Amino acid sequence: MRLTFQTAMVIKVANGKLSSIKVKLNHGRNLLKLQEAYLSVASLQSNVLNTADEAMAEIAQEGYEVARILNHRRGNDGMGFLVQWEGFDISEVAWATLQHPNYKQCIQGYWRAKISF
Numbered sequence: 001m002r003l004t005f006q007t008a009m010v011i012k013v014a015n016g017k018l019s020s021i022k023v024k025l026n027h028g029r030n031l032l033k034l035q036e037a038y039l040s041v042a043s044l045q046s047n048v049l050n051t052a053d054e055a056m057a058e059i060a061q062e063g064y065e066v067a068r069i070l071n072h073r074r075g076n077d078g079m080g081f082l083v084q085w086e087g088f089d090i091s092e093v094a095w096a097t098l099q100h101p102n103y104k105q106c107i108q109g110y111w112r113a114k115i116s117f
Contacts, residue, residue: 066103069110081107 065086073080080095
């Protein structure tokens with residue numbers, strides 16, 4: 001079977017497009033793998049951070065002193081404060097609700113400082 005010039009060109013173009021589509025699919029697969037890897041790492045980090053926050057909340061209930069309150073946020077369980085605990089490094093700050101009456105004075109000082117700015 002002998003191919004005409006036009007038929008040969010159509011086949012060549014189709015093969016070129018097919019290889020281009022294969023390359024794009026491979027790139028898409030690689031991108032999907034990267035996204036899945038990122039999401040699994042992000043999920044793991046989130047779980048670790050939540051566990052760390054829970055541990056620091058337990059520390060708060062045990063009566064550790066607040067060195068300073070750095071920030072606040074409103075959550076489902078009330079107002080939360082980003083706290084640096086006395087004797088802990090700044091890298092070990094944690095969110096805590098500070099509902100114990102012992103923290104009332106720290107919270108008032110935090111709000112006074114916020115209002116004065």
